Amino acid sequence: MTVIIGLEIHCQLNTKTKLFCGCSTDYRDDGPNTHVCPVCLGLPGTLPVTNKQAVIYALRVAKALHCEVPAFSEFARKNYFYPDLPKAFQITQYDKPLALGGYIEIEAEGGGEKRIELTRIHMEEDPGRLVHKGSGDRGRYTLVDYNRSGVPLIEIVTEPQLSSPKEARRFLNKLRATLEYLGIYDSEREGSLRVDANISIKGYERVEVKNITSYKGVEKALTFEITRQKGMIRRNAQIVRETRHYQEARGVTTSARSKEMEHDYRYFPEPDLAPLEVSSWVEEIALPELPDARRDRFMQQYGISQNHARTLTGDLKLAEFFEEVTSGMPEIAAPWTADILLGELNYRDMPVTKVPNLHYRALLEEVKKGSVTDTSAVEVLRLILNQVMEGQAPEMPGVIIARLGLSKEEGESFVEVVASVLKENEAAVADHRSGKAGAINFLVGQVMKATRGRADPKEIARIIGDLLKD
Structure with a gap:
């Protein structure tokens, strides 16, 4: 029909x-x-x-x-x-x-x-x-x-x-x-x-x-x-x-x-x-830069994907916010703003104008430096947004990372944790050995949960591979 x-x-x-x-x-x-x-x-x-x-x-x-x-x-x-x-x-x-x-x-x-x-x-x-x-x-x-x-x-x-x-x-x-x-x-x-x-x-x-x-x-x-x-x-x-x-x-x-x-x-x-x-x-009548023109400029000027550019320019205030925080790191700011930040704002029914630019850019800089994992960075972002919604003065990302012990650590420091997770999940280990692709993701997820997101998932996957070698 x-x-x-x-x-x-x-x-x-x-x-x-x-x-x-x-x-x-x-x-x-x-x-x-x-x-x-x-x-x-x-x-x-x-x-x-x-x-x-x-x-x-x-x-x-x-x-x-x-x-x-x-x-x-x-x-x-x-x-x-x-x-x-x-x-x-x-x-x-x-x-x-x-x-x-x-x-x-x-x-x-x-x-x-x-x-x-x-x-x-x-x-x-x-x-x-x-x-x-x-x-x-x-x-x-x-x-x-x-x-x-x-x-x-x-x-x-x-x-x-x-x-x-x-x-x-x-x-x-x-x-x-x-x-x-x-x-x-x-x-x-x-x-x-x-x-x-x-x-x-x-x-x-x-x-x-x-x-x-x-x-x-x-x-x-x-x-x-x-x-x-x-x-x-x-x-x-x-x-x-x-x-x-x-x-x-x-x-x-x-x-x-x-x-x-x-x-x-x-x-x-x-x-x-x-x-x-x-x-x-x-x-x-003189027209301003309209969404399609801004989308094309974002792709050319910042080298970001069409999907991210379309999302970022689909709302005037979001486009303006992105341009305020993206300087020097569009490859990080684009996916973080279009995918992660926008999702958190939609969940809270919170306008982007409420997001403190200084704090958000500082968080992106922490991600760029590699001092915090993406998982921990999302946790920090959520805390900042919740503080804003509750009418509190938001903490700077560095302060939150230090207070909660979220600094990224080298994968080798988690070898014992990985070994413990493998021992507790023998069925998933067997699935991995038999070639089931999703098993490694499950095991990495369990390690990330045990380490509160302080480890690099890629490093954890490498360590799992090393420990499971015949």
């Missing part, structure tokens, strides 16, 4: 004021309904005025994603009644969007690059925010906060060219990185990037899943929905065109309503806003 996925990504633009009024967009730490005015509340007699900086940010995205910017675009009214929309219509763009086409290249399933084409990018205002009180799918009551109403958004619509949840997540990771590099949105703001996904099995009806708010959530929501649809097909049940919501706590999608069609919204041009004629602005 062929899976077909298209995404609609809503990104909040990180402007100081809203799209059509002067209210601040920095509202999340303030009380509800404190960043509102007659314009964003849609009171009678008010007139919107387009935020120029928001248009420039949107054009910056369009240029970075290889879009065509038409000579003429305009805002429209999308009419629907919902509690979070005080005007009973949303100012958006319909048949004359800001940008058309474009593409993003992602890593393909089997290697290489896959181009995902875009349909359009258009601008619109964010609706308000509904706060559900209570538990379960149905809260006891719902509150409305209009602080978010009017915050500038761009909606990026893809062609239905994604074929798996993993591809969708790769696409979103690449898009998020590009938006961060462009400096037009704040990834740490709650709700700054929200995703609607259209999923279908080829030959069957399309289903939309609304308002997925995390990257892991997108992959999980798509996986569940694909499994649900395939199960219905096997049971000969009818798949209906509908809108579903993703219940993140339960990991399921639930039916919300039948899918609206375009004519249901009764679009018509916004009479209070002049059309946009901004295609000439694109030439004046």
